[in-house]
Amino acid sequence: MINMSFNAPMQEKYKQNVWGDPGDDYDPSKKREDMVWFRKKAEWLYSLWLNGNAYIPFATTNEFARLRRYAQGNQPNAKYMDILCPVDTHTGERKGYMNISWDTLPIYSAFRDRARGALNKFDYATSVQCLDESSHMEKEMMKWKDYVEEQEKEFLTYVRAEIGMMEDPKKSQAPIKPRTIDEMEMIASMGGYQLPIEAAFEGLLRKSEELSEWEEIKVKLEEDLIDIGYIAVQDYTDPVSGKPRVRYVDPQYLIIASNRDNAYTTVADSGEVRFFTVGELKDYGFDDNQIKEMAQAYQGMYGNPAFNTLWRNGAWVWDQLTLFRVAIMDFDFESFDTYTFEYRNINGQNKPFKLGYGESPEKPKKNKYEKNKYARRYRGKWVIGTSVVFDYGYQYNQIFDSENRPKSSFSVYRVADRSMTSRCVATIDDLHLALYKFRNAWAMAAPSGFAVEWGSLSNMKSGENKMSPMDIIKIYRQNGQLLWKASMENGRVLNNGQPPIFPIEGGLGRILQEFMQTFEMHVNTIRQITAIGQGLDGNVATGDLLKGTLQIAEASMTDTLRPCLLAYKRVKSRALNNLCLRWQLNLASSDINEVEEGNNGKLISLTYNQVSKRRIQVSCDMIIDDSQKQILLGAAQQSMQQAKSGGIGITYLDFVFILQAIERGQLKYASMWLAYR
Numbered sequence: 323m324i325n326m327s328f329n330a331p332m333q334e335k336y337k338q339n340v341w342g343d344p345g346d347d348y349d350p351s352k353k354r355e356d357m358v359w360f361r362k363k364a365e366w367l368y369s370l371w372l373n374g375n376a377y378i379p380f381a382t383t384n385e386f387a388r389l390r391r392y393a394q395g396n397q398p399n400a401k402y403m404d405i406l407c408p409v410d411t412h413t414g415e416r417k418g419y420m421n422i423s424w425d426t427l428p429i430y431s432a433f434r435d436r437a438r439g440a441l442n443k444f445d446y447a448t449s450v451q452c453l454d455e456s457s458h459m460e461k462e463m464m465k466w467k468d469y470v471e472e473q474e475k476e477f478l479t480y481v482r483a484e485i486g487m488m489e490d491p492k493k494s495q496a497p498i499k500p501r502t503i504d505e506m507e508m509i510a511s512m513g514g515y516q517l518p519i520e521a522a523f524e525g526l527l528r529k530s531e532e533l534s535e536w537e538e539i540k541v542k543l544e545e546d547l548i549d550i551g552y553i554a555v556q557d558y559t560d561p562v563s564g565k566p567r568v569r570y571v572d573p574q575y576l577i578i579a580s581n582r583d584n585a586y587t588t589v590a591d592s593g594e595v596r597f598f599t600v601g602e603l604k605d606y607g608f609d610d611n612q613i614k615e616m617a618q619a620y621q622g623m624y625g626n627p628a629f630n631t632l633w634r635n636g637a638w639v640w641d642q643l644t645l646f647r648v649a650i651m652d653f654d655f656e657s658f659d660t661y662t663f664e665y666r667n668i669n670g671q672n673k674p675f676k677l678g679y680g681e682s683p684e685k686p687k688k689n690k691y692e693k694n695k696y697a698r699r700y701r702g703k704w705v706i707g708t709s710v711v712f713d714y715g716y717q718y719n720q721i722f723d724s725e726n727r728p729k730s731s732f733s734v735y736r737v738a739d740r741s742m743t744s745r746c747v748a749t750i751d752d753l754h755l756a757l758y759k760f761r762n763a764w765a766m767a768a769p770s771g772f773a774v775e776w777g778s779l780s781n782m783k784s785g786e787n788k789m790s791p792m793d794i795i796k797i798y799r800q801n802g803q804l805l806w807k808a809s810m811e812n813g814r815v816l817n818n819g820q821p822p823i824f825p826i827e828g829g830l831g832r833i834l835q836e837f838m839q840t841f842e843m844h845v846n847t848i849r850q851i852t853a854i855g856q857g858l859d860g861n862v863a864t865g866d867l868l869k870g871t872l873q874i875a876e877a878s879m880t881d882t883l884r885p886c887l888l889a890y891k892r893v894k895s896r897a898l899n900n901l902c903l904r905w906q907l908n909l910a911s912s913d914i915n916e917v918e919e920g921n922n923g924k925l926i927s928l929t930y931n932q933v934s935k936r937r938i939q940v941s942c943d944m945i946i947d948d949s950q951k952q953i954l955l956g957a958a959q960q961s962m963q964q965a966k967s968g969g970i971g972i973t974y975l976d977f978v979f980i981l982q983a984i985e986r987g988q989l990k991y992a993s994m995w996l997a998y999r
Contacts, residue, residue: 328383328574330595331623331649332707333372341369349679350659354700360714364653364704367577367593377578377734378552386550386574392750393549393743395428402754406762422761429845430743430750433852434548437742440883441544446891446942448898450523454937457517464515469506472499509979523902523938525918525926530901533560534568542570543893547886550574551741553893554734556594557900559719559908566904568897571732577651578734589730593653595706597624601644606712613638615708620648649706654717654731658695665690699728721903724937729903733896735889742882745851753844760837767833775822798823853882895942902940909933951984958996972996 344362353359372380391397407419452458471478500506509515543553552573559566575595600613608616614633621629624647632642662681663674666689674692702714721729779791798804804823848854908914914928958972958980965971972980976996983992 328387328595329623330372330380330383330706331620335707336365336369337372339369341365346658347660350661350698351679353657353659354715357711357714360700360702361704361709361711363591363655363700364593364651364702364711367579367591367653367655368651368704368706370579371577371593378573378576383574386552389549389741389743389747392430392747393434393545395426395431397426397750399424399426399754401751402758405755406758419758419762421765422758424758426754427757429753430746430848433746433848433854434743436854437548437852437883438541438544441547441886441890442541444887445540445945446894447945448524448527448895449941449943450520450527450902451939451941452517452520452936453939454935457519457936460517461510461515465500465506465510468499468509468515469503472501475499519928519932519936520938522926522928523905525924526905526914526916526928527898527901527940529916529918529926530566530568530898530905533563533565536568539568539570540890543890544886546573547737547741547889549741549743551737551739551744552576552734553737553889554732555893555897556731557733557897557904558731559904561718564908566901566908568901573734576732576734577653578732589732589734591653591655592730592732593651593655596650596652597647598650599644600646600648601640603648603712608710608712610638612710613643616648616705616710617643617646619705619708620646624649651704651706653704654699654701656697656699656728656730659698660693660695663692663694665692697727699730719904719907721900721907729900731900733893733900735893737885737889742852746848749844749847749851753841756837756840756844760833763833763837773823779822795823891942895940898940898942902938906933906938954984954992954996955981958992961996 341362343366344359348356348359367376370376374381388397403416403419403424407416409416500509539555543555546553550573554571554573554576555568556571557566557568571594577593577595578589579591600616614629617632618629620626621632626646627642632639632646660679662677662679664677665672665674672690699717699720700715701717702711704711717728723729774791774795779794782789782794794804804821905914909928909930913930914926916926918924918926958977961971962974962977963971965973980992980996
């Protein structure tokens with residue numbers, strides 16, 4: 323269904339009627355078992371979407387499909403046909419412009435591919451930091467231990483030699499020991515003092531990215547950033563392997579309650595329209611009545627057969643039913659559970675006792691009463707338009723934020739009100755209208771020919787043989803020799819003495835020049851909108867185009883794509899933070915012993931006690947491109963060579979430190995260290 327217009331099921335039913343939120347004022351002990359309450363919640367959310375009151379309204383979804391077709395250079399040409407040769411209201415036929423090709427020209431696709439290539443060059447490396455007080459103290463101990471050992475290295479070496487003590491097995495991870503306090507702080511800010519638990523979680527996140535095929539997800543996100551301006555992913559714990567993962571979510575089918583926050587930092591009520599076959603759903607244990615309801619509701623939709631081909635002689639035809647598709651709303655929402663507590667005096671102490679839902683305290687008592695609300699997240703799957711709700715209850719593997727509130731698994735971002743493709747649509751349309759007009763003019767253009775003054779070629783002889791004008795024209799066309807007479811017998815000059823054949827230029831002439839100017843104007847307009855200039859959109863740069871000019875144009879394009887980079891960073895960091903929480907959640911049930919793929923089979927081992935009471939945060943830092951790395955690496959090598967020659971420069975250990983910073987993408991820290999040394 324991707325990149326095609328989406329016909330949402332049961333639109334008439336859920337657009338016309340008012341479907342209110344069933345609310346949270348309900349007994350918490352009965353909520354998670356009440357299928358009707360879950361269905362009402364799903365119907366309210368679906369109706370909210372169809373009526374344009376969701377974060378991404380339903381009306382926008384078909385616009386997404388249209389923009390994606392424009393981006394691929396495959397937009398419908400009926401729009402252009404209606405403008406240039408509209409349908410006759412009486413005959414129902416189109417007249418004119420029918421002798422040309424109506425195929426579209428994918429000019430914008432080249433600009434889009436260039437923008438995708440620019441986005442693909444950038445990515446963000448993830449680093450894990452422990453923000454709790456215990457972790458902070460461990461890092462402080464590591465820093466000062468390195469500093470003291472550097473200051474007193476001669477004394478410590480002497481003492482170890484005297485007592486026969488080996489070096490500390492817990493050697494510092496920093497490749498160089500600080501000589502001053504400023505150097506110590508600089509090394510710390512560059513990540514030189516990393517706790518083992520931080521390194522372990524970075525390895526786990528890399529494993530999750532590999533299992534999720536993040537590179538493929540990134541490609542889809544880049545396309546969505548350019549085409550529709552929305553991106554979304556969902557983190558989850560795989561029910562089979564138990565490993566945290568991320569999946570791509572198509573914004574065309576995403577339902578989120580209305581909010582004006584572009585980053586959508588708090589997702590309360592959310593859902594996604596997904597398509598399942600009844601064969602895929604049979605493992606959920608549906609009875610015949612539920613299958614009948616689904617089959618009758620979706621017969622004839624999405625290529626499904628009629629119901630009477632599925633149910634014959636009191637039995638299901640499973641070879642047909644396994645291919646029968648239904649629309650499911652997989653929803654996830656926040657609900658507040660309310661509890662009332664009565665504080666009773668027991669042996670001189672006030673102790674809280676939870677009252678039953680709706681239970682009123684006894685009036686004669688003077689005890690203190692307190693109502694508390696706790697946020698919980700619920701999940702469910704609803705076959706849209708039916709009464710069938712399944713897989714509902716508390717959310718699986720629920721993760722919580724630092725304020726102990728349950729987090730949504732969706733990470734969403736909107737770049738701007740209009741995407742890059744959306745801003746180019748009008749220019750693309752103008753370019754195609756000019757193209758079709760030119761094709762029509764080309765098809766109707768007369769070929770080159772010549773005009774003949776017939777009288778000058780009449781009554782001519784070759785010896786005794788009389789020649790007709792057509793014989794003379796034939797000789798002219800064969801060998802270029804023209805026989806004609808300039809005057810008659812009476813001396814009257816024919817045709818003012820001018821040759822009788824005059825060439826007539828055919829073809830397009832001025833029309834071709836006008837088309838080329840119009841075409842170039844529209845292409846330049848797209849360049850201005852996208853900020854992708856000459857030499858950067860697949861064109862070959864001319865010899866007089868300076869390298870600096872290309873770099874300026876490249877920087878301009880990067881500035882245009884900067885909001886896209888910001889959106890990608892926000893979504894990636896949020897998803898990876900959630901993955902980090904999910905790995906911690908796994909530790910509550912069992913220890914982690916994972917082999918990190920692609921890292922020489924490194925074993926990652928963690929226990930619950932190691933992670934308990936730790937506050938972990940994931941940061942994303944820009945990975946610098948190769949050209950910038952090479953410039954800094956060359957400067958470091960030159961400085962090291964100067965030091966070897968007796969000049970001012972860095973040591974080999976400094977060079978190794980700078981090299982490691984460059985590999986981690988910490989260009990500013992590497993530059994800082996090079997300048998400091």
